[in-house]
Amino acid sequence: MAELILEAQGLRKAFGALAATDGVSLELREGETHAIIGPNGAGKTTLIGQLAGNLRPDAGSIRFAGEDVTALSAPARARKGFARSFQITSIYRDFTALDNVALAVQAHAGHSFRFWRPAREEAALRKPARAVLDEVGLGAKAGMLAANLAHGEQRQLEVAMALATRPRLLLLDEPVAGMGLEESQRMVQFLSSLKGRRSIILVEHDMDAVFTLADRISVLVYGRIIASGTPEEVRANVEVRRAYLGEDA
Amino acid sequence: MRARTLILAACVLLLLAVPALATLAKQPYYIDLIRRVMIFAIAAVSLNLILGYGGLVSFGHAAYLGVGGYSVGILAFYGFNSGWLQWSVAVLASALVALVIGAISVRTRGIYFIMITLAFTQMLFYLGNSVEEYGGDDGMRLKVKSQFSGLIDLGDPVAYYYLVLALMLACMYVVHRLINSRFGMVIRAAKSNEARSRAIGFSPYPYQLAAFVISGALCGLAGALLVNHTAYITPAFMDWTRSGEIMFMVILGGMATVPGPALGAFALLIVEDLLAGWTQHWQVILGPLLVLCVLFFRRGLAGLLPGSGKDG
Amino acid sequence: MTTVLVFEQLLNGLQFGVMLFLMAAGLTLVFGIMNLVNLAHGSLYMVGAYLTVAAVQWTGSYPLGVLLGLAGTLLVGMLVEVIALRTLYERDHLDQVLATFGLILFFNELIAILWGRAALYTTLPSYLQGHIEIIPGSIYPVYRAVVIGVGLVVGAGLWYVVAKTRLGMLIRAGASNRTMVAALGINIRLLYTVVFGFGAALAGLAGLMAGPIYAVQPGMGELILIQVFVVIVIGGIGSIRGALVGALVVGIVDTLGRAFLKPLLGHFISPPAAEAAGPALASMLIYLLMALVLAVRPEGLFPARSG
Numbered sequence: 001m002a003e004l005i006l007e008a009q010g011l012r013k014a015f016g017a018l019a020a021t022d023g024v025s026l027e028l029r030e031g032e033t034h035a036i037i038g039p040n041g042a043g044k045t046t047l048i049g050q051l052a053g054n055l056r057p058d059a060g061s062i063r064f065a066g067e068d069v070t071a072l073s074a075p076a077r078a079r080k081g082f083a084r085s086f087q088i089t090s091i092y093r094d095f096t097a098l099d100n101v102a103l104a105v106q107a108h109a110g111h112s113f114r115f116w117r118p119a120r121e122e123a124a125l126r127k128p129a130r131a132v133l134d135e136v137g138l139g140a141k142a143g144m145l146a147a148n149l150a151h152g153e154q155r156q157l158e159v160a161m162a163l164a165t166r167p168r169l170l171l172l173d174e175p176v177a178g179m180g181l182e183e184s185q186r187m188v189q190f191l192s193s194l195k196g197r198r199s200i201i202l203v204e205h206d207m208d209a210v211f212t213l214a215d216r217i218s219v220l221v222y223g224r225i226i227a228s229g230t231p232e233e234v235r236a237n238v239e240v241r242r243a244y245l246g247e248d249a
Numbered sequence: 250m251r252a253r254t255l256i257l258a259a260c261v262l263l264l265l266a267v268p269a270l271a272t273l274a275k276q277p278y279y280i281d282l283i284r285r286v287m288i289f290a291i292a293a294v295s296l297n298l299i300l301g302y303g304g305l306v307s308f309g310h311a312a313y314l315g316v317g318g319y320s321v322g323i324l325a326f327y328g329f330n331s332g333w334l335q336w337s338v339a340v341l342a343s344a345l346v347a348l349v350i351g352a353i354s355v356r357t358r359g360i361y362f363i364m365i366t367l368a369f370t371q372m373l374f375y376l377g378n379s380v381e382e383y384g385g386d387d388g389m390r391l392k393v394k395s396q397f398s399g400l401i402d403l404g405d406p407v408a409y410y411y412l413v414l415a416l417m418l419a420c421m422y423v424v425h426r427l428i429n430s431r432f433g434m435v436i437r438a439a440k441s442n443e444a445r446s447r448a449i450g451f452s453p454y455p456y457q458l459a460a461f462v463i464s465g466a467l468c469g470l471a472g473a474l475l476v477n478h479t480a481y482i483t484p485a486f487m488d489w490t491r492s493g494e495i496m497f498m499v500i501l502g503g504m505a506t507v508p509g510p511a512l513g514a515f516a517l518l519i520v521e522d523l524l525a526g527w528t529q530h531w532q533v534i535l536g537p538l539l540v541l542c543v544l545f546f547r548r549g550l551a552g553l554l555p556g557s558g559k560d561g
Numbered sequence: 562m563t564t565v566l567v568f569e570q571l572l573n574g575l576q577f578g579v580m581l582f583l584m585a586a587g588l589t590l591v592f593g594i595m596n597l598v599n600l601a602h603g604s605l606y607m608v609g610a611y612l613t614v615a616a617v618q619w620t621g622s623y624p625l626g627v628l629l630g631l632a633g634t635l636l637v638g639m640l641v642e643v644i645a646l647r648t649l650y651e652r653d654h655l656d657q658v659l660a661t662f663g664l665i666l667f668f669n670e671l672i673a674i675l676w677g678r679a680a681l682y683t684t685l686p687s688y689l690q691g692h693i694e695i696i697p698g699s700i701y702p703v704y705r706a707v708v709i710g711v712g713l714v715v716g717a718g719l720w721y722v723v724a725k726t727r728l729g730m731l732i733r734a735g736a737s738n739r740t741m742v743a744a745l746g747i748n749i750r751l752l753y754t755v756v757f758g759f760g761a762a763l764a765g766l767a768g769l770m771a772g773p774i775y776a777v778q779p780g781m782g783e784l785i786l787i788q789v790f791v792v793i794v795i796g797g798i799g800s801i802r803g804a805l806v807g808a809l810v811v812g813i814v815d816t817l818g819r820a821f822l823k824p825l826l827g828h829f830i831s832p833p834a835a836e837a838a839g840p841a842l843a844s845m846l847i848y849l850l851m852a853l854v855l856a857v858r859p860e861g862l863f864p865a866r867s868g
Contacts, residue, residue: 119429
């Protein structure tokens, strides 16, 4: 049985009177892809925020590879092996695609108190960055300003940056959001190739992507997990169908 | 890119020729004027590091002109005229003050940061005003200029001019290396997208604080140069309107470019000089000019140069 | 250092605090609702002082002069908002700082052109001169007492408007969620102009009250503005309550510090040292206080918004 890489217990986060996360527990085994689905407003992004370290849960704990990381900040978790992509594309728009990924590499290549040598001439940063760009299929666009990339390509860049940090855990928040059919199929194919090699928590709306990629699915409704299991189990679950997939699904 | 380098090289050549040209035209005033402009260009270049590249809107930069200037002035007051000592102290003292102010302010964001840096500068201004020993609000004169063991006489206007020119170019080069280094990339990344920077594992704070300190130190050097130029120092060096002027030089010249702040210093100070020759109420014209510049001329002068859009 | 003296200085601190509050309230409202950093707020304070001095001279009547001065400042404020500031709402803070900085230069010089650079002094009507006895054995200038009174009344009025009226509700809603207010279909432009006018009037009131106590001269606005910033940083952005607490704290600490720090220090260190260090430390006191508050609570004591 693969090692438990992420274990969240009893997470609670309220904004005023609204409990965006209401007692969520979830587990991720090494090499597993765990999808989180749920209707809009269910609290998916808030949950990712807590897992990534951007939000402090009001209650509950998060353990990463056995270590309690609940109090760690986002950069600290990133240095331990977390990587995340954002739902709304969050890249360095005024840098080239290669610069973007090279920065991600740099964040994990020792300290950055180096003041003299141009970072763009460091092969230790540029080579791995180029490799990751090729892997996600953006190799040809390496020199292009990120702001000039097509939307789909920017989403690919997001994922590339996440991968460039050589993470043990990937938190992907709607990676195919806003992508056309062909683009999202390519992305799903790519993410598929990561299965088994990486541990992934995937938040998605696109059901094709979810059922292709997920080993386990948890359904989040109003901040609570109402069902959790294999894709078949979730598909068959009556409550889920009622709350999310529609009565006649 | 080539056209850009040629234009900038031409500017440097022009600067090299100023003393000769001014002497020929029997207008030595211009040697002083341009020297003063170059000293402020150094201050603007230092501010650009944290403002233009780092996105930290520090409204307190004039403080370091004061710390640098008073370091020289106070040491001279007690008879320590060695330029080596004075200027080292000026740079180190400024770095220290920047470290203290930065440690408190860099943790804050947005409008708080602006107000806090402004407040601390004002505090130093009041401090300067109230210490009667060093002249209070009248300030004190620098009777003996910084001595450099006979290597250079700062009293010689032309020699001092070339020293300032050399230092200005050196500072610009240093900033150029800094912003392209790993350190510079973190600073620029934090400005471009802080959430993304944190997500990949950068904690911006230590780097921003370091940038703040370096920036303060460079401006302290400008302060040492300034006090030798004017031969006196007053708390007015640290007046917050001075901070505003330096910020304007950065914006006018073009943020996040290497030559920008220098261009801005030239433009602003020469325009001020021209307007002042015209009317004593020149600020009533300059004020709206600045407003218009902010509203319509955001990219600054460096944006007019060919090959802009790339790194300075 | 008698209790009477301390009490007197406390009242002075209260008076200074009240003026800081009037300035801070306007500034923090404008920032909280329109997300606008307005460095020219000090200029409105100056305009209030000058317009009132001019109006009093022109009409020969103090109350009428005050009214005209206030109305004039309100008008100037709204004009500035419509002409220069509207475009700045969508810009980033740096642009706002620089543009309003340009406005400061403009206003200072304009005032210098119109009235010269020498300080103006106002003569108060007889009923505002002299002293009254607040506690037995201690007399206090009538005018300063009136300033405190006016400030507290305005403060109470402000609290009433913000806490109990529909406009106040919009203001509080806007301070915590601007886009929501706009989405509700409220005429944002009008709201902004009204709020800005409000802030201008408060600044003008502070300025005209300051006239007889401090000097009326170009640049007077910037001196107090920076202290207002300290108030806002300590009290928290966007919050009237924070502005009040911050203003009172800053006003009292600064005044008491300037009055008593030197003699206090003289008890612990040698008189010549206290002579030198006292005033220096006193002038730095409120900034040190600000640094302390920031170290403990970086968003200030009562921030209107979280994060």
